Amino acid sequence: MPLKLYKMDLSPPVCAALMVCDLHNVPIEMIDVNLLAKDHLKPEYVKKNPMHTIPMLEDDDLIIHDSHAILTYLTEKYGKDDSLYPKDLKKRALVDQKLFFDTLLFFRIRSVTYAALFEGVRKPTEKQMKDLHEAYSFLEAFLSNTKFVADDNMTIADISILASVAAMRHIVPIDASKYPKTAAWFKFMESQSFYKNSGEKGSLGLGQVLKKALDL
Structure with a gap:
């Protein structure tokens, strides 16, 4: 089955x-x-x-x-190997840590999108926007230490955060002058076939919905 x-x-x-x-x-x-x-x-x-x-x-x-x-x-x-989710305890802890970060990231995004789509709140608050900018600064700090968010190779944490950032950019675009490493990481991740095949359509669709629902 x-x-x-x-x-x-x-x-x-x-x-x-x-x-x-x-x-x-x-x-x-x-x-x-x-x-x-x-x-x-x-x-x-x-x-x-x-x-x-x-x-x-x-x-x-x-x-x-x-x-x-x-x-x-x-x-x-x-998975064919453990590169995306390592079996080594310390490496796995770093991936899990970034997955938990993505929970925070998503709920900051959701506080804006849910209010817009289900409650008719067209303008995010100043705090909500500040929280999203802060999330970008966290991600920039992670990517200043490693090539990807949890390690020097891509893991499922990158894929999870990619989905969130692909949504967040419709509210707060990625400013490459302030977040250069995040912008470069996102450019690489959105070029991957799994995003083109299975993530891009949903993200662009969400962007169109938010464009109509939000006053930005």
């Missing part, structure tokens, strides 16, 4: 899961969940995922409803 991924392409965490599926050629069935139509609040969905979030991965009797856990699970199960 193939795995099932419940998704909505505009969601950054979904984009991250889609990119990892593409990278590992995961045999998987894609099931669309329309948040705007409240598909995620249907009883059958809430029964599987009480948090009614996306993405959600179903592998027989296993349900995973956090994108970072989905990324690690799929990489452990389908």
Whole structure:
């Protein structure tokens, strides 16, 4: 039985899961969940995922409803080696650390996008914008120490953060003069085939939606 991924392409965490599926050629069935139509609040969905979030991965009797856990699970199960999620304890801790950072990053983005799309708040607050700029400064600091966000080679932390930054740039564009390493990293990451195949469409779609919903 193939795995099932419940998704909505505009969601950054979904984009991250889609990119990892593409990278590992995961045999998987894609099931669309329309948040705007409240598909995620249907009883059958809430029964599987009480948090009614996306993405959600179903592998027989296993349900995973956090994108970072989905990324690690799929990489452990389908990865050809451990370069994307190292087995070395210290290296893995650094990847996990950046995945946890991505949780903070995503919720800073979500505070703007959710308010715009579901509550009609067209103008982000000064604090929200400041928080997003601060997030870029954190990422710039990470990339000043290593070539990628957690190491000198790409890991799933890069893929997860790529999905978030691809969304965040629609609110606060990446200023290459202030964040040169972040801009160079993003340029490289968005050129990768897994992003072109599985992440770009959702990010650009989100950008079009936010352009209509936000006064920036």
